[in-house]
Amino acid sequence: MNWSDAHISDVLVIGAGLAGERVAIEAAMNGHSVTILSLVPPRRSHSTAAQGGMQAALGNVAQGYGDNPDIHFEDTVKGSDWGCDQEVARIFCEQAPVAVRQLSQWGVPWSRVVPGKRTLPDGTDIEDLQEKAGLIAQRQFGGTAKWRTCFAADGTGHVLQYAMDSVVVKLGVTVHDRCEAISLIHDGETCFGAVTMDLRTGEIRPYLAKATVIATGGYGRIYGTSTNAVINEGTGMAIAQDTGVVPLGNMEAVQFHPTGIVPANILVTEGCRGDGGYLLDKNLHRFMPDYEPVKQEIASRDVVSRWMLHHIRQGFGVDSPYGPHLWLDIRHLGPEHICTDLREVHTICQNFLGIDCVEALIPVRPTQHYSMGGVRTNKNGDVYGLKSLFAAGEAACWDLHGFNRLGGNSLAETIVAGMVVGERVAEFAKEQSLVFPFSLVQDAMAAQAQRLADLRSRKNGTEDAFVLRHRMEDTLLNNVGIFRTAEALQEAVTTLQGLYEQAQNVRLRSSGLGPNPELLAALHLPGMLRLALCISYGALQRTESRGSHYREDYPRRDDDNWLKRTLAYWKPGAPMPDLQYEPVNITELPPGSRGYGEMPIDKGE
Amino acid sequence: MILQKLLAKSPKLETRLELLELATGLMLFGFLQFHMFAVSSIILGVDAFNRDSARMDEYYLSYIGIPLIILALIVHGLVALRKAPWKIQEMRVFVQHSRRLAHLDTWAWGVQILTALIILVLAATHIWSVLVTWPIEAATSAARIQGGYFSNFVLLIVAAEIHAMVGLYRILVKWSWIHRKKFTNYLVYATIGMVGLGFLTLLVFYFRSIPKGLS
Amino acid sequence: MADRLLTFSIFRYNPITPEIPPRMQEYQLEETMGMSLFIALNRLREELDPSLMFDFVCRAAICGSCAMLINGRPGLACKTLTQDMPDRITVMPLPVFKLVGDLSVDTGVWFRHLNVRTEAWIHTDKVFNPEAIEERMDNPTAQAIYDAERCIECGCCIGACATANMRADFMGAAFLNRIARFMIDPRDERPMAQYFDVVGTDEGVFGCIGLMACDDLCPMEIPLQGQLAFVRRKMAQMALKCARCK
């Protein structure tokens, strides 16, 4: 390796989703040279898929008057089932309105308040006041006391990402797309950047920086059936954990979204229910009010998902060749509303189900959707265990979401965390000077080159990467889903351990030359299996139910023993994660009742 | 290259050329339809035809109109053909692309280029032949058509009408917000109508014996 | 559904191995219920040929990654259901863009380049004040901007446009639409003359000869005909105005 091979900048941001780009913008505005890496062009990042909206306590609409960061804070903490870091939640709730307004100036066409009276589907009359005309409009999302979710018709994530990227383009920030970080360069104390693979040529190259930021999004694809994009394989989390010194926080906290369509597993937004849609069973009975008389369909996601699956287990699911599902009914919202504010939903139903949801019911069931867990950072975004390494967005466990994320809090998190962490990174990079230990970089490069050469030479093993991968997906789906038990989790851990061993012996069927897809699958597999093991093992150890983590054998929250966060380390060469725990930071709101989802579902009820 | 391009670029000039294309296109469209109706007066009778022609002469319409049309044709040809696929490679790309795409509007542009070239040749000879036997009279016209110009005119009618109608369509989609799917039908009917009228005129010219000098 | 055996004819070329010339390769696959090209191509890759390159990200017709020529026409592979297709399906990469390998093309660099060239961001002198509430905008304006902003940069309109295929520097419908989006945005303070310089040219809106393949094939059904005409009229107005002022 020569120095001339290296790409050097002040700040290296891995991931060009909303979180990564917001960090990059902050750093670039502070005068740093910034490089962003991404698997795909930034505007194809999975952030664009978010349809529903972004929470910020503006209090602009009738049902949101009087809203403020305090109420947002309370909703968030309750939503997280007291698993979140309250200091972080506080920063977040205060900053979210600023983020929304700044984005407005950057060009996001937020839907706006149109004053006047109207009647909601449930019969309530509301009036939006003249004085609020033209301010940013807000809609209802699950688990919130006020209407707080700012949106741009049906494509909030899309317009946010486009506006964000337009600023990146304007500032001239370097973006290397089709470039994947495959390992971090570090000496056990400090991170110096990453070894990357060029997805156009298949070559590897070191990217060095004073500060490295992981903003690589979620890992949904390890579940196979997920609402996530196919690039969401959790590689960012995996390479961070692979350092041996960086822990992943709360990996057992996996969110299932109530309304993934069957069978394509594409998400239809929470806005459907927020705007007044119902969930129906096979008798077309609206069952949610039976379980949750107050919040009904718009209780938090963990709760709704659980009741849905519970209802299916009671035999009320609609049978289909793809297993039982339930119905989402939005017909009563009317064609006009469906074709503007929920147009994306309409299109998805047309494209992937061949139905017109103005007239037909939508088949849905809970589907893996979001990872609350991730690379553990402190409130400023510094990653535990390694200096010069930061993380933000879904890839991070900043810990805003605890054990359940509220709808609309994630887009807001990516941006607010982007601001906060970006500021910290900018400050850090200012104090830091550019020095890199040559031999360290050389070794890191050599290790990766060896890995690729081994796979390409097709010397070792007989295992097929795709087959192993499908087994992993099935294991997680069947054993580490919404309802969890000790036996199922134990079985998952055992199976995954076996798969992890087999994954070391993958043999490619193709040449593996260039950016070969099979090579990439083989390359990602061990990391994905490590994440899968952290999830399963973490879930097995956590003998309580909290938020999205629901143990049928321990159906209650146990604040005495489990008001703590899991930290999963992976020591070099170890077969299993090393779990440690840290207390949850409670500053304002002591643990109490969420006000919904209380009643535990007893086994066999 | 970047420097030269930067220096040579002139939005104002390029916009004006486009406007010129629009103006001459509309003008020629108007002229052609008028012209077709005027010539078709032969259907009503030799007198009608000759009267029309004489009246145009009388009010000097011909003397202003004809040079103006010729000028418009030249300008239009020059301006519009700047977009044509001149290079062999461009042409091949266009043809291959259109084949793959199987898209009517895209093919239609190819047809427009092709008809333009046909018109260029035929209209030039046509205008020349009319001008050398000035004035316009039913008898000379009939003689011409019966004396070998018939097939030329068949081709010219079809080419000119298709070119003009597609041209009008293109102007409308490029500049306005008409619902083009609906509008396409009207244009197809109009083309068929005008071509039919042209053929009828042509047949009248061909089968009627028109003695010279009758008025 | 009758069990059909589908034949896929797929363009293959890997720039890493230039000694193997571009070719069409055939594969066969049993059709399954609700099969999309996303499912089919992935199965082909996993079962028959693990070196097959293609791009999918969202697999829900939102991200614009998977545009390719499907039986000759540009479209999003993820939302193309095989049940709507004949027994023989030809798949080729999108033209105009640089080929990465097989069905994968480099749209990202192309779009970024044009975003820079057209300065596709809000131009304003206003400094953001974190304390202040947002500036107001009426909802219809926001909707109109959103309608143009729905473009997912898939490149179908570029691949479908014969002009873009013939002339490398034509900016294509996607960017003319993008320009229209900024023109109607009250937050963008750019004077019309500045747009004029960028799009009032043969590389801009006057390069478009109204082929309308873009309008017919845009998977987001963006009203490109209207958007292009809007820009064209604005540019013509500019030219006429300047004629008077000089």
Ligand SMILES: Cc1cc2nc3c(=O)[nH]c(=O)nc-3n(C[C@H](O)[C@H](O)[C@H](O)COP(=O)(O)OP(=O)(O)OC[C@H]3O[C@@H](n4cnc5c(N)ncnc54)[C@H](O)[C@@H]3O)c2cc1C
């Ligand atoms: C279908 C769906 C709908 C959603 N709707 C909402 C909603 O309505 N409201 C809400 O608040 N949240 C919603 N979410 C959640 C939210 O969209 C995501 O959590 C959030 O966008 C994640 O942003 P991010 O920037 O962290 O990551 P992403 O947007 O996923 O970006 C990750 C980036 O990292 C890059 N990357 C990954 N790995 C590597 C690597 N190894 N090397 C280099 N680059 C890499 C990728 O290319 C990508 O650019 C939704 C999620 C889904 C799946």
Ligand code: HEM
């Ligand atoms: C009766 C004579 C003619 C009529 C009525 C006519 C009409 C038109 C019209 C209305 C258009 C559309 C203009 C636009 O898109 O802005 C057009 C386009 C065109 N015309 Fe003609 N035209 C005639 C003769 C010719 C001749 C003689 C030539 C060539 C020598 C020619 C070449 C073209 C070309 C190349 C185009 C396509 C331009 C483009 O798409 O940008 N036309 N014509």
Ligand code: HEM
């Ligand atoms: C501007 C000068 C023109 C004059 C004075 C003129 C005159 C005439 C005359 C006198 C005829 C009758 C037949 C004949 O005498 O040959 C005729 C027929 C015809 N002209 Fe022209 N013409 C002119 C331009 C054009 C142009 C530019 C076109 C087409 C592009 C055109 C297309 C035709 C056609 C198609 C016919 C046959 C009509 C029919 O059969 O209905 N002419 N023209």
Ligand code: SF4
């Ligand atoms: S305008 Fe339509 S076809 Fe063109 S890039 Fe945008 S979404 Fe794709």
Ligand code: F3S
């Ligand atoms: S296809 Fe091309 S020529 Fe114009 S109308 Fe569309 S950009």
Ligand code: FES
């Ligand atoms: S994969 Fe995103 S549009 Fe097809």
